[in-house]
Amino acid sequence: MTSTTKWLVRVLGCAAIVTCGMVASAGAQDARLEGRVPEAVRTEVDVIVEGARAAGLPTEALIDRALEGASKGADGTRIVAAVRRLRDELGMARDAMGSASTAAELVAGASALRAGASADHLNLLRSQRADEPLTVAAAVLADLVAVGVPVDTAVTAVLALAEGANDTEFIAFRRNVERDIALGASPVAALGVRLDLAAEVFTTDRAPPPSPRKP
Amino acid sequence: MNHRGLAALAAAALVHAVGFQTIAAQTTGTLDLGGSWVDYEGFLGSAAVSLTPTVQYDAPTVSLGATGSLVVFESGNHILQALAAASWRTPAIGSLRGEVSGVAGANKYEEASTFTHALARSRIHVTRTRAGGWVGAATGQSSFSGASGTPFQIEAGLWAALDRLALDLTATRTWFDEIEYADVVGSARLRELSVTFHGSIRARTWSANGGEGLYGEIRAEIPIWRRLVALVGGGRYPSDPARGVLAANYASVGLRVSAVQGRPRLSSQIARTLTRSSDEHATLVPGQARIEVRSVDGGAFTLRVRAPGAESVDLAGDFTDWNPVALTRVNGDVWEVQLPGAPGLYRVNVRLNQGDWMVPRGLRAAEDEFGGLVGILVIAER
Numbered sequence: 001m002t003s004t005t006k007w008l009v010r011v012l013g014c015a016a017i018v019t020c021g022m023v024a025s026a027g028a029q030d031a032r033l034e035g036r037v038p039e040a041v042r043t044e045v046d047v048i049v050e051g052a053r054a055a056g057l058p059t060e061a062l063i064d065r066a067l068e069g070a071s072k073g074a075d076g077t078r079i080v081a082a083v084r085r086l087r088d089e090l091g092m093a094r095d096a097m098g099s100a101s102t103a104a105e106l107v108a109g110a111s112a113l114r115a116g117a118s119a120d121h122l123n124l125l126r127s128q129r130a131d132e133p134l135t136v137a138a139a140v141l142a143d144l145v146a147v148g149v150p151v152d153t154a155v156t157a158v159l160a161l162a163e164g165a166n167d168t169e170f171i172a173f174r175r176n177v178e179r180d181i182a183l184g185a186s187p188v189a190a191l192g193v194r195l196d197l198a199a200e201v202f203t204t205d206r207a208p209p210p211s212p213r214k215p
Numbered sequence: 216m217n218h219r220g221l222a223a224l225a226a227a228a229l230v231h232a233v234g235f236q237t238i239a240a241q242t243t244g245t246l247d248l249g250g251s252w253v254d255y256e257g258f259l260g261s262a263a264v265s266l267t268p269t270v271q272y273d274a275p276t277v278s279l280g281a282t283g284s285l286v287v288f289e290s291g292n293h294i295l296q297a298l299a300a301a302s303w304r305t306p307a308i309g310s311l312r313g314e315v316s317g318v319a320g321a322n323k324y325e326e327a328s329t330f331t332h333a334l335a336r337s338r339i340h341v342t343r344t345r346a347g348g349w350v351g352a353a354t355g356q357s358s359f360s361g362a363s364g365t366p367f368q369i370e371a372g373l374w375a376a377l378d379r380l381a382l383d384l385t386a387t388r389t390w391f392d393e394i395e396y397a398d399v400v401g402s403a404r405l406r407e408l409s410v411t412f413h414g415s416i417r418a419r420t421w422s423a424n425g426g427e428g429l430y431g432e433i434r435a436e437i438p439i440w441r442r443l444v445a446l447v448g449g450g451r452y453p454s455d456p457a458r459g460v461l462a463a464n465y466a467s468v469g470l471r472v473s474a475v476q477g478r479p480r481l482s483s484q485i486a487r488t489l490t491r492s493s494d495e496h497a498t499l500v501p502g503q504a505r506i507e508v509r510s511v512d513g514g515a516f517t518l519r520v521r522a523p524g525a526e527s528v529d530l531a532g533d534f535t536d537w538n539p540v541a542l543t544r545v546n547g548d549v550w551e552v553q554l555p556g557a558p559g560l561y562r563v564n565v566r567l568n569q570g571d572w573m574v575p576r577g578l579r580a581a582e583d584e585f586g587g588l589v590g591i592l593v594i595a596e597r
Contacts, residue, residue: 032536061533064533064536064537064562067536067537068533068537068562068583068585068589069584069585070537071531071537071538072572072583072585072586072587073585074584074585074586078584078585078586079585081584082584082585085584103559104557104558104559104560107559107560108559108560108593111560111581111591114581115581133558133596135558135559135560135593135595136558136593136595138560139560139591139593140593142579142591143579143591143593146579146580146581147579167558167595167596168595168596170595171593171595185329215253215255215258215261215263215288215290215292215324
């Protein structure tokens with residue numbers, strides 16, 4: 001191959017790479033944003049989304065966040081800031097929960113982080129529930145913190161449940177705690193009572209339903 | 216006397232409000248000490264002891280009453296209750312008379328539940344010598360710690376008093392939150408050989424989330440010596456979802472000591488419903504909505520929204536690309552929509568009647584970064 005030919009190949013190769021990149025970039029633009037947000041905002045969101053995709057983070061939630069902001073009439077700055085913040089939280093959640101985490105797990109993890117849980121908490125949860133989906137557990141953790149349970153207490157409770165509870169039981173647990181709180185119990189007391197009841201169920205190997213108690 | 220007896224006892228504080236007796240002002244104090252066996256729905260039967268002080272002031276146009284109660288179960292758990300009631304009667308215009316009353320109370324079961332309420336009631340009475348009737352309505356505020364609601368109740372009743380027998384029949388319709396029910400209550404009071412018998416039968420004839428059934432209670436007050444009265448009672452009463460009281464069967468015995476010479480508690484128990492009003496609220500608050508996940512089936516789930524009084528319900532969320540989706544009315548206040556989506560965590564808002572977007576009850580509300588709130592919906596595998 002002559003030097004001229006080599007030069008031509010290099011030029012064509014670079015052109016192909018640039019073209020493919022542009023096509024890929026264009027393809028990365030989410031059509032759902034079209035007409036929903038100003039073009040400048042869309043461009044910024046696209047850059048964030050593309051960066052997240054390149055980093056292996058889920059992007060659907062980012063688009064959803066931009067759409068939510070648009071539907072609520074938020075200005076572009078707020079929308080971009082919200083999308084960027086979510087991307088950062090998803091990244092933290094992925095670092096804490098592992099790269100094998102699903103998109104739903106990372107979204108739930110990000111929600112827990114925002115509620116006050118730490119990356120260490122999520123990491124603990126992952127290690128305790130290595131083979132089970134973390135989505136609901138992380139969501140319940142966030143919910144408990146949101147209803148006033150101190151974050152460390154909520155983490156302890158979720159970790160305790162994580163060994164034996166399935167997703168439906170997690171949901172029921174959260175619902176019962178919220179109900180107890182609504183009925184007047186303090187968040188910590190409600191959590192304690194429900195945790196005791198859950199422990200009874202799990203320690204009996206789920207065989208018999210819990211017996212009625214005396215009032 | 217079990218803790219249920221408190222309501223009946225407190226009712227006595229207002230009984231005179233509708234008896235319209237022309238009496239001089241009088242203050243009465245009683246102290247009840249009782250033991251009971253109570254079998255709450257969902258719990259094992261348990262013995263309990265109770266201490267119930269009551270004080271009552273009656274004047275021709277005003278009645279005031281206050282009572283408290285401590286009930287201790289054999290587990291060591293206890294219920295504390297307090298109730299205060301007041302009633303004012305207008306001067307009679309012919310056989311008509313107006314009445315305005317209020318009741319406020321609270322109860323607390325260990326650290327598990329606390330309930331407070333304050334209700335106002337108005338009635339118009341038609342009174343004859345030995346019979347009468349009334350119509351009335353009540354509303355107020357009931358609170359479960361941070362959550363509160365506005366109960367509303369309408370009622371109508373008839374009463375008749377014979378020599379030793381008093382009868383009344385009451386029909387009520389109650390709304391509270393997602394709970395509605397209609398009750399018909401017949402009660403009788405008979406005084407025979409200085410023993411007073413109280414009996415009642417309640418039929419919850421219709422209900423939405425409030426349970427249905429037939430209930431009955433009976434109680435006897437047997438004078439022993441001067442100011443000492445023996446109390447024996449038992450029966451079955453319905454759940455009170457608004458107050459967090461479970462349905463129960465009970466039997467009780469006790470002693471009542473009167474600090475002042477007691478006088479016959481006449482009246483036809485019409486006012487029993489006055490205190491019942493404190494127990495049986497129910498609300499339906501237009502403008503509120505509650506959401507729940509009805510089913511998760513493969514790649515779709517069904518959301519149900521209960522929205523009292525709504526003419527339209529829309530939902531927007533992550534799974535609709537934040538485009539409003541109209542829900543379909545299933546029946547009455549219930550609306551549904553089926554949406555595609557996998558288990559996970561979603562953000563969602565709901566609006567009623569094309570109004571503002573809001574977070575329905577049943578979801579955790581979080582700041583949405585756009586100056587408002589958003590609901591966090593968890594869809595779990597089932």
